[in-house]
Amino acid sequence: MNIRDLIYLRAIARHGHFGKAAESCNVSQPTLSVQLQKLEADLGxxxxxxxxxxxxxxxxxxxxxxxxxxALGAVDAIRSITAEASDPFSGQFRFGSIPTISPFLVPDVLRALGGSFPRLQLVFRENITERLTEDLLNGDLDAAILATQPETPRLMAIPLYDEPLLVIYPIGHDLGALDHLDVSDLPLDQMILLSEGHCFRDQAVDLCRLKSRTTLAETSVTSLETIISLVVAGQGISIVPALAQSSGWLDRPNLGVKSLQNANATRQLNLTFRKTSPRRALLKAVAEQMHAVLN
Amino acid sequence: MNIRDLIYLRAIARHGHFGKAAESCNVSQPTLSVQLQKLEADLGxxxxxxxxxxxxxxxxxxxxxxxxxxALGAVDAIRSITAEASDPFSGQFRFGSIPTISPFLVPDVLRALGGSFPRLQLVFRENITERLTEDLLNGDLDAAILATQPETPRLMAIPLYDEPLLVIYPIGHDLGALDHLDVSDLPLDQMILLSEGHCFRDQAVDLCRLKSRTTLAETSVTSLETIISLVVAGQGISIVPALAQSSGWLDRPNLGVKSLQNANATRQLNLTFRKTSPRRALLKAVAEQMHAVLN
DNA sequence: GAATATTCATAGGTCAGGCCTATCATAATG
DNA sequence: CATTATGATAGGCCTGACCTATGAATATTC
Structure with missing residues (x-):
């Protein structure tokens, strides 16, 4: 059986006439005659x-x-939805980012993408890198803004922004007296970090361990907002991404902010997606939009 | 697009693997690879x-x-219902007969057909010849038991039974005295006939006119049952088909019954159907059953 | 009622396209 | 780094869908 055969059957039934049906199908009458015979023979x-x-x-x-x-209705529906979806800048675009990026970035990004790709239906999801990676790999997510390089060759990343890391401390802290700040200057026992699983914690740890093996303070929390509040309250110091400052999150009385001189005191934000994704054109365009928002 | 393509798509989606999907479809892997590419190109x-x-x-x-x-579900359903229907002795069988036949014949015929063709779903409809013929021609009816030959070459008929016509009269009527009855003996002015449209009326008229042009009585009614009652009541005489007698309809006190000697005092019952009907085998078998019931 | 028209079926030939085997390119695995 | 697994590509074969030309049977018309 064949979809064409069903179309022929429908045409013959509608016209009640092989010749007219053939004309409406843009084929010759013998074609319809033979094809219907075959269909009938097939079905018995x-x-x-x-x-x-x-x-x-x-x-x-x-x-x-x-x-x-x-059957023909379903086939028409297939043609219809695929015709719509053949526009690469339409349909759902499901992306995610990690908690240390989303609050500073997502409002602007959603606005920018919504403006540039009006036919795109944006779906955003926040989670830690590990979960976002899983979702990317199993196809539940089209892309993710991450601060780590992909660990599997099945994913690839487009760089978006090299983000400096900043030190924050309570006004009156010794750090306030230093002109040029280096990682080695940081009192690691006063450091407040995010809990395990956040890549930003790992990055802070890596950065500090470069210069010192002193154990870090045990205090660990689950959001930057809490960390900032703790620092403001004089409970310790911390490292935060620069976007927090440009977003105004660090404009708090009693909070000192200093940049680090170390060359590697940055994290690289990138747009990560499956290497096999069929939406490369869209992903490239999205990455450009995000780049524009960030730089 | 092609039904096969949709099957391939389903197989690939189910197995998540071109090779296994190909195996399940009994084709080679490159076939699936190429066909899916074509489908994707087709749909864009x-x-x-x-x-x-x-x-x-x-x-x-x-x-x-x-x-x-x-779509595939609908296609499967097509295969399923046609597989059932490929048995020529299954499905609906819609037949009709005229009012001067049905009361004597249909109960027995329904019983006989039901016994011989248990998978056949019988649908019966009574009407006058003209309407039944219409229904036959437009396909609303598969067959009809008629007492007239088809007037269009698009219909054909299988003879079922040569039915004698009988004269009925009230006991005490002059006709009771005659040994051998001929049409010419009938007092036409006393004749009670069915109303216009019933073929049996026309046949009675034809039969009588052969011998006489005397006008017939104006009395005309719409059922044989009423005619018999009128004759019983002494209102006149009439002609009825022989099946009425074998069905016991004429076993009434005060009713005399006599056969006619004329060679043409019969009507031929036949099974009429479209010459183009695709169910010739079934129709032949049905006609044989009916013949057996009648003879 | 013979001639003409209509309609579906058949025949033969052409060609696209679906399928195969063989092979390649790339990625996962040990 | 070698091996295995997987999907893509190439080339050739062959079925089958399509066409034109024609036939057979029925309708219509004069």
Whole structure:
């Protein structure tokens, strides 16, 4: 059986005439004649009763036609939705980012993407790198803004922004007296960090361990907001991404902010997605939009 | 697009693997690879995201698959109902007969057909010849038991029974005294006939006019039952088909019954159907059953 | 009722396209 | 780094869908 055969059947039933049906299908009359015979032979029943006067459906032919209409309807629906979706800048775009990026970035990014890609239906999801990576790999996510390089060759990343890391401390802290700040100057025992699982914690740890093996303070929390509050309250110092400052999160009384001189005191934000993703054009355009927002 | 393509898509989606999907479809892997590419090119979208690890559906691919399942379900249903219907002795059998036959014949015929063709769903309809013929021609009826020969070459008839015509009269009527009755003996002015439109009226008229042009009595009614009652009540005489007697309808006190000697005092019952009907085998078998019931 | 028209079926030939085997490129695995 | 697994590509074969030309049977017309 063939979709074409069902179309032919429908045409013959509608016109009650092989010749006119053939014309409506843009084929010759013998074609329809032969194809319908094959369909009938295939199914083992007579679908059309031929008269010199009219070609009319048999009862079973009528039931088959009803089902054929169902099938053809589904096929039309396939053509219809794929025609819409053939625009690469339409449909759902499901992306995520990590908690140390989303609060500073997502409002602007959503606004920018919504403006540039009006036919795109944006779905955003926040999670830690590990979970976002899983979702990327199993296809539940189209892209993610991450601060780490992909660990599997199945993912690839487009760089978005080299983000400096800043030290924050309570006003009156010794750090306030230093002109040029280096990682080695930081009192690691006063450091407040995010809890395990946040890549930003790992990055802070890596950065500090470069210069010192002193154990870090045990205090660990689950959001930058809490960390800032703790520092403001004089409970310790911390490292935060520069976007927090440009977003105004660090404009708090009693909070000192200093940049680090170390060359590697940055994290690289990137747009990560499956290397095999069929939406490369869209991803590239999205990355450009994000780059524009960030730089 | 092609039904096969949708089957391939479904197989690839189910197995997540071109090779296994190909095996399940009994084709080679390159076949699936190429056919899916063609389908994607045809629709203008990527349906499957290929990885060395797994072939997974894109979001649009998933929606297409859902519709493909609908289409394939309808196709399966077509195969299913046609497989059942390929038995020529199954499905609906819609037949009719005229009012001067049905009361004597239909109960026995329904019983006989029901016993011989248990998978046949019998639908019976009573009407006058003209309406039954219309229904036959437009396909609303598979066959009809008629007492007239088809007037159009599009219909054909299998003879079932040569039914004698009988004269009925009230006991005490002059006719009771005659040994051998001929049409010419009948007092036409006392004749009670069915109303216009009933073929049996026309046949009675034809039969009588052969011998006489005397006008017939104006009394005309719409059922044999009423005619018999009128004759019993002494209102006149009439002609009835022999089946009425074998069915016991004429076993009434005060009713005399005599056969006619004329050679043409019969009507021929036949099974009429479209010459183009695809159910010739069934019709032949049905006619044989009816013949057996009648003879 | 013979001639003409209409309609579906058949025949033969052409060509696209679906399928195969063989092979390649790339990625996962040990 | 070698091996295995997987999907893509190439080239050739062959089915089958399509066309034109024609036939057979029925309708219509004069």
């Amino acid at each position: 029943v007579t679908l059309i009763e031929r008269t010199k006067r009219s070609a009319m459906l048999t009862p079973i032919g009528d039931r088959v036609l009803g089902l054929a209409d169902d | 979208v990527t349906l499957i995201e290929r990885t060395k690890r797994s072939a997974m559906l894109t979001p649009i691919g998933d929606r297409v698959l859902g519709l493909a399942d609908d």
